[in-house]
Amino acid sequence: MVVEIDIFSGRPNPRWRLSEAETARLTRLLRSLDPATGGPPPGPPGLGYRGVRLRDSNGLTWSAYRGFVQSPDGLLADPDRRVERFVLEHLPAEYEALRSSLEI
Amino acid sequence: MLKVEVDIFSGRPNPVWIITDGDEAKELLGAVAESREAVAKPGAGFAGLGYREIRLSLIGDDEPRQRNLAREFAVGSTAAGDVKASIALAKRVLDGMLRHRDVRLLQHELTPLDRSIYEFTLEQLERLDRSPKPQPPPSPPSSPLRTTVHDAKCDKCEYEVSQYNPGFWNVASVQPHNNCYNYARNWRTDTFAQPGRAHGAGTSTMKCPNVTTAAMADGLKKRCDCLPVSEWPRRMMALVIAPNYDYHWYREQRGGFWGHKPGQTAARNVDNNNVLVVNPETAARGPYTDFCGYFYAGRSVVIN
Numbered sequence: 001m002v003v004e005i006d007i008f009s010g011r012p013n014p015r016w017r018l019s020e021a022e023t024a025r026l027t028r029l030l031r032s033l034d035p036a037t038g039g040p041p042p043g044p045p046g047l048g049y050r051g052v053r054l055r056d057s058n059g060l061t062w063s064a065y066r067g068f069v070q071s072p073d074g075l076l077a078d079p080d081r082r083v084e085r086f087v088l089e090h091l092p093a094e095y096e097a098l099r100s101s102l103e104i
Numbered sequence: 105m106l107k108v109e110v111d112i113f114s115g116r117p118n119p120v121w122i123i124t125d126g127d128e129a130k131e132l133l134g135a136v137a138e139s140r141e142a143v144a145k146p147g148a149g150f151a152g153l154g155y156r157e158i159r160l161s162l163i164g165d166d167e168p169r170q171r172n173l174a175r176e177f178a179v180g181s182t183a184a185g186d187v188k189a190s191i192a193l194a195k196r197v198l199d200g201m202l203r204h205r206d207v208r209l210l211q212h213e214l215t216p217l218d219r220s221i222y223e224f225t226l227e228q229l230e231r232l233d234r235s236p237k238p239q240p241p242p243s244p245p246s247s248p249l250r251t252t253v254h255d256a257k258c259d260k261c262e263y264e265v266s267q268y269n270p271g272f273w274n275v276a277s278v279q280p281h282n283n284c285y286n287y288a289r290n291w292r293t294d295t296f297a298q299p300g301r302a303h304g305a306g307t308s309t310m311k312c313p314n315v316t317t318a319a320m321a322d323g324l325k326k327r328c329d330c331l332p333v334s335e336w337p338r339r340m341m342a343l344v345i346a347p348n349y350d351y352h353w354y355r356e357q358r359g360g361f362w363g364h365k366p367g368q369t370a371a372r373n374v375d376n377n378n379v380l381v382v383n384p385e386t387a388a389r390g391p392y393t394d395f396c397g398y399f400y401a402g403r404s405v406v407i408n
Binding site (some may be wrong): 006007008009010011012013043046047048074096097101 | 124222284285295298299308344348349350351364365366367368369372373374375376388389390391392
């Protein structure tokens with residue numbers, strides 16, 4: 001699975017590929033989420049951290065931001081922001097300097 | 105009486121004399137009246153350095169006037185309908201310069217009516233006679249989508265503001281492949297353009313001086329370094345920096361606001377507080393805390 005942090009405006013966003021083991025754990029995490037209820041999720045601001053994007057080998061995509069995950073099957077609730085935290089925990093060393101600005 | 109002024113100098117007073125002889129003035133005005141295409145509105149012709157025109161004016165409120173002739177007019181002017189005839193008339197007026205130097209004027213202290221001034225003026229008039237008709241200063245092309253404005257910070261500079269058109273950018277085939285630099289320069293490259301990259305001058309140092317230098321390698325000019333009309337359409341761009349992380353650009357639009365496109369997201373005209381961006385220096389910009397400055401981008405600016 002390919003992870004992208006949507007944060008930059010001018011430069012290309014940080015992007016990297018998860019290992020098979022990491023992908024399997026993240027997939028299990030995504031499958032454990034319940035459908036969201038209530039109003040629409042908060043929209044990200046234009047400038048700054050705008051969430052994380054995931055793309056699997058089949059081209060399916062997920063977008064996580066502030067406790068909500070937009071999946072191919074609909075909007076999911078992630079009140080503890082586990083998906084975003086998972087990405088943060090697997091941040092490659094080259095992007096370590098970004099950690100403080102990710103607002104997760 | 106008729107006052108004659110040769111508009112030719114920049115620093116010292118122009119050569120000036122008064123035709124006091126009523127018959128001579130009447131004869132001259134008669135010749136002017138018979139050659140209306142040789143006459144121009146004062147100041148309407150060439151306005152640069154060197155010879156510009158000869159202005160004639162009636163200096164009393166009870167002077168007899170020729171029909172349809174203004175109290176002040178110009179001959180030897182590039183704005184005349186018949187420039188050749190205008191120059192011929194100007195030479196006739198100039199011929200009287202030395203005859204009328206006896207009427208002393210204050211200007212004669214610094215610009216005496218002597219033979220060297222006469223010959224200098226005559227030489228320039230004859231040069232004008234030999235040259236093709238000068239073209240008026242070029243004007244920016246007209247376009248319903250663009251308006252040329254004077255820069256409020258430096259009025260001598262002009263640039264174009266264009267109609268806000270986010271629909272061009274906010275489609276699947278364009279939006280993910282073009283960033284803030286593409287939007288601000290108004291050039292869809294589909295390469296997520298980077299300042300300086302087209303000229304081998306890109307930077308990975310996210311600070312104002314570095315990104316500024318990279319962008320100027322693409323041809324951007326700092327504000328008030330005016331671009332000529334040949335650079336039309338000329339954009340006004342603003343650069344901000346998230347120190348050590350990233351840069352961001354805005355483009356001024358028609359209507360007094362700024363448009364921008366954060367990364368792969370949609371083009372917009374509002375800031376992080378969803379407020380119309382009327383001033384990129386004070387707009388809500390998230391982590392892009394450093395305001396670097398304003399730039400002009402003319403048509404020769406190439407990005408990639």
